[in-house]
Amino acid sequence: MASHRRPKQPSRTRVTVLTTAAAAAVAFSANAANAAPSAKLSKTEVKAKVDKLYEEAEQASEKYDGAKEKQEKLQKEISTIQDNVARGQQDLNKLRDGLGSMATAQYRSGGIDPSVQLFLSSNPDDYLDKASTLDQLSSQQVEALREIQDKQRELAQERAEATEKLKDLASTRTALGKKKQEVQDKLAEARKLYNTLTAKEKAALAAEQNRASRSSTERVNLGDAPAGSSRAAAAFAAAQTRIGSPYQWGATGPSTFDCSGLTSWAYAQAGVSIPRTSEAQANAGTRIYNQSDLKVGDLIIFFGDYHHVGLYAGNGQVLHAPHTGAVVRYEAMSNMTFEFGVRIS
Structure with missing residues (x-):
């Protein structure tokens, strides 16, 4: 006589697990379908x-x-x-x-x-x-x-x-x-x-950089601030001859520079030996905390960890080697975080 047993029903636990897994799979598929590609940065x-x-x-x-x-x-x-x-x-x-x-x-x-x-x-x-x-x-x-x-x-x-x-x-x-x-x-x-930028965007950024470099030499008003000393004046004059030279990390001139490489090179041309790094240069002379007391040729230390340095050019301007991709140029001190000046005696 044929058997008429009813099929074994899945346990409640198994039903719950399968249902949860199915729901998760559906949700994942929906999310994957609706997910938009990561937005390109402007x-x-x-x-x-x-x-x-x-x-x-x-x-x-x-x-x-x-x-x-x-x-x-x-x-x-x-x-x-x-x-x-x-x-x-x-x-x-x-x-x-x-x-x-x-x-x-x-x-x-x-x-x-x-x-x-x-x-x-x-x-x-x-x-x-x-x-x-x-x-x-x-x-x-x-x-x-x-x-x-x-x-x-x-x-x-x-x-x-x-x-x-x-x-x-x-x-x-x-x-x-x-x-x-x-x-x-x-x-x-x-x-x-x-390199994620388009050729047009790269060209626009390059044009902006070129304009910043040109305006720093063609239109900057340095005023008539005196130099801190004859040696400071000589150092500043030497640095001016390197305007337009490319920034290169670790370089001390005479054709490429990093920030402290420029300042140490400039003072060397004036017959003065100062330390190699911006952090050490921060302790190389008398500190000047009031910007109104700065004189041409003073070292200018930027940022709390003293990782950037330039030469005071007058009228709130600094002559420095900014960063990779830029050249030695004038720039408003207000564009960076001023810490203090250092007068080399």
Whole structure:
């Protein structure tokens, strides 16, 4: 007889799971169908984001400049120490040879006990502390041994100093590489964003940049503010000869510059050595907090972390290397966050 059992009904839990999954699938399909592609940024929005990336790249660039300067300084110091160690080792060898010749001559003439040969070892310190042996030495030998002791200590200290500086150099090189990569990443991101623009939009931005550069030289009114000193005037005059030179991160001239590269180069032309980075230049002279007290050639420090610097040009204008994509030019100080001026004496 045929079976007439009713089909097994799905459990309440299974029905609930299936229903929820189906609903989710429908909702996902609806959302996917209705989702609009991400909106393209406008030219103005792209410019704002690119400018921000350029500023961040400049911040990293100043850190890179500082690490590079420290690396160069450490390399010079290590080279000097190594030269000193080499010369010191030669002096030590001469002292040992002299003592050896002296002891040998005395031994051959029967004027010294064979135990004195122990002083020819590489570590005479152990024997100088033994009074029973000292009475067998001449005053000349004692003095020679003390010279050897002093020279050994001096060489040990210099070698230890070189070792520490080599460790510092290694960490500085690591920091240098990281900051270099950070700058390159920021600039690559900016280029990628810039390339989302159409050819027409790119041309419009380029025209705006060119107009800003031209107007900074053709129409700027610098007034008649005096220079802070004859050297400040010379530095400012040197920087003026570089108007129109491209910004290049890490560059110190004479044809391309970053911000602190321009100011340090300009003062070097006036015979004045100032630090390489904007952060260090912030402490290179007397600070001027009131803008009305600024004089032509004063350094102008911008932003809270001191990552940008230029030269005061008069009438509220700064002469500076702004950022990637721009050239050395005049610009209103009000376009940036002024911190203080620095007068180089």
